[in-house]
Amino acid sequence: MSRPRVNADRIVAVLALVLAVTAPLYLTTYWVGQLLTQMLFLGIAAASLIFLSAYGGMVSLAQVSIYGIAGFVLGNATTNGNTKGLNLGWSPWWGIVVGLVFAVVMALLFGALANRSVGIYFLMITLTYSVIANLFFGQVTDVSGFGGISGIPAPSAIGNVDVHTNRLYYVALVTALLVYALLRYLVRTPFGLTLQGVRDDPVRMASLGYNVPLHRTIAFAFAGFIAAIGGVLFVWWNGHIDPASIDLGATIDLLVIAVVGGLYRLEGAWVGALFFVVINNYSQRIGFIGPRFHTLIGAIFLVIVVVSPGGLVGLWERLVNLFSGTRRDPLELGPAEPSV
């Protein structure tokens, strides 16, 4: 990788980090508590999608359903009366453990069933999971039903998210940084390198003796774990989860975030999430758009897919390369540009 590009990236990264840490000092509570916190957990979920796509060659639409499974399990475990679901009344910490474990087990099952498919086949199979999960939680009144679960408590250390907005924000920020670091680390481990080998040439990797389906399944389960973390933060933030939180619209919203951010760079997850959240909140004020947020976001999505398959991060890279007059070394091992 050439020097100027790394420097530009680093400057932006440090700047973004400083801005994020000091955000509560200069932004309103609404911005921090609503927009930025939402950006962080949506970014975590989108990062799981981008990880799978960039390093595993699998574009998954099941991330939202796994995120929802973690949220619903957490909701069932920790609420105490007065709402739908099992109302087990466990401590919020146990809720996290149970939610994450359950979500990972489901992700393992989903992954094991889809591990021989890639590309659009994988997309279709995971979309099926996603719609089925949505219908399941909508129909099964024992665990949720149409109205969903309300009054899900965050741990007492975070407290009431409406009062202590900054606490959840910082928890989400630290979690997002940890997730980012973990993913960056994972793709450099032997497992991560093998996964990239599987992405590029599964047949060759199989003949070298690697278990291709197993690697895909484990990568999917790991991405499920990351998505589930996003789901836990979501239910703490929202205090409520219902089937509409994981319906086809939500599934596609997450895909939009990942694609608009950039399907082949992990950073794109949070860029896309910020973009999405801001547009979602402010487009209503533009007269001719009004409530037609989804038409606008669909049009933006269409333009991004047609013009810049690398998303906003891809545009940024092109811009930097234009000014520094360099290109990425094609031989370097790294995330693949999406095969779109």
Next chain:
Amino acid sequence: MTEAALRRRETVRRRRRLTTAQVRALRIAGWVLLAVLAVLPVLWVCFFAPTTGRYATTFGSAVHDPKDFLITVLNGVTAAGLYFVVASGFTLIFGLMRVVNMAHGAFFLLGGYVALSIQRRMVGEGGSFGLQSSQVNLTHWILPAIVGIAIVAASGLVMQQLLLRWTQGQDLRQALITIAISIILADQMLAHFGGVAKDIAWPRNFDTFTNLHVAGVVYTTTRLVILGIAVGIGLLLWLWLKRTRTGMVIRAGVDDRAMVSALGINIQLTFAIAFIVGSALAGLGGVIGGSFASLAPGVDANWLLYSLVVVIIGGMGSLGGAAIGSLLLGITTNFSAAYLPSSYTYYSIIFTFVLVAVVLAVRPLGLFGRPA
């Protein structure tokens, strides 16, 4: 390499690889498990489903209540008919062009809504419960249907020519483009037709009951009409693909697109035709589905799901696969809804997942799927 090292390598290999006998045993165990999974529900439905007690079902076993069993079979088959109409369009487009048309559900809804508004314009808004069948004659149904189908077919053609034609071969990008179209379409339909469920009125000739003279079953005629349309569509598609020149080109294109265009055949024209027919089938499905059930935001997601499940089960791009997949899906959903114990009926959605899971575990490419 020393002999010790060689021997060590040998033991490593032996530890990692199963013997032939073990593989065979595992395979047999898998098939036995599968057979049990398939046979147990059949036994439950035929003989064991009770009508009383904790696990009481609505109808009881088939031996106990053959009439409702027969009705459930008919419900399954007629639902399968509608699944087939919608999914055959999806699979036709996918088989020839490798385009996963994620806007298929939105096209379904568009066809339904267009027909609905034309029908309301022709007949009037009807009473507070919407339009009743008694006010509608055959023309008031067929004409809106034709317009709806034509508009959806045109939309499909426009989408294909403007956005998909120059991205050919880029599977994922095309899927993303169709997703973008489906977002925009769904939002615009919400804006124009509102969020309240509406339905197209059947013509009064169809809205009756037919006595089948078997086990005293009196069945709704509309469902039989749906089945008739589905069988007709299936036959027409089959004849078209097997007996005409265009069909021949399409079948050749499914196998080897590059070779077909190298032979001097205008493959672009064939693609356009396939996209028109595929989208038209989604529109027709929407008209029937809108008359049979209702049209509302979110219905597009359900029908996209049905199409996906059907082609995942049946194998992508295969017409026969779509037929078998529709039948399996229709039978599974209807029987799980009717024969689960009454207090657990809402778990029936799990069976759709189990169906997909079992097929994927045994045949990752679907029952009739072939590698691309």
